[in-house]
């Protein structure tokens with residue numbers, strides 16, 4: 121008789137919402153579609169695809185476009201089917217059987233999820249007041265013998281950023297690989313991208329799903345020194361980046377002016393949302409000053425707020441002790457703040 125492996129027996133699936141909502145501010149996507157001209161360019165790029173052939177296994181075009189946008193060397197980049205894929209690949213590859221992955225919680229839930237699917241041990245450092253304590257992280261990683269430390273900076277879901285000096289301290293002092301997930305670094309200014317080659321144990325993850333507004337295309341980028349990049353290329357599946365997504369994304373990423381404008385628009389939207397909510401929330405709630413494209417409101421009424429907003433056609437993300445609201449278009453921001461105001465009235 122077949123029985124499932126023990127590690128799979130009580131796993132809960134990640135189930136994003138599929139219902140329709142008037143306003144969707146739950147997934148930290150960009151609210152902005154690429155403009156008409158960019159979409160037309162993407163469409164004409166389709167004509168260049170040899171559909172009967174496998175894609176370029178090195179995904180050279182998307183690596184070059186991304187590298188040029190961020191001032192990086194293309195040979196230090198690895199493309200993937202969303203950063204989600206490369207997270208799974210790294211956790212699978214860089215731990216021995218029975219090994220441990222260290223996470224700093226609350227953080228992006230997929231880190232723990234993939235570690236558990238791989239049958240690895242998860243060592244969790246608990247944040248205090250949502251902040252990372254570098255010394256505690258270093259001590260925990262080194263005393264547990266964890267082979268991977270993975271965390272997001274700025275953090276989803278807390279919206280807090282860790283300064284460059286503290287991040288460096290962690291990378292330099294742990295005996296593990298550090299997977300630094302910078303999915304939201306376009307909204308903050310403390311990236312380690314520029315110095316990635318100085319470390320023998322650092323992989324930085326970026327994505328086209330957030331600021332760049334290409335969540336539908338599923339493109340993640342890992343940045344690391346030559347040696348680690350070589351290993352990523354050995355362990356990933358050879359055709360993980362499809363031709364369609366890579367070509368379409370290149371059309372958008374080559375327009376640096378457009379990207380800069382969108383980035384500023386999202387930061388402006390985030391700041392508006394933060395200031396607006398700050399002005400009317402009661403004293404017993406705490407709004408964190410965000411380094412991301414979303415705001416995090418600490419409250420013991422998270423569930424009530426979430427349910428109330430749903431009745432107003434507004435979807436946000438609910439956690440045990442806080443809610444997370446993605447910065448949207450001006451009208452989406454107005455809808456969510458109006459509904460929140462009504463809740464607190």
Ligand SMILES: *Cc1c(COP(=O)(O)O)cnc(C)c1O
Pocket residue numbers: 148201202203204205228272276301303326327328329335338339340
């Ligand atoms: C959204 C998100 C990702 C996922 O990015 P994809 O490239 O869409 O898979 C990765 N890390 C964090 C922290 C995120 O919030």
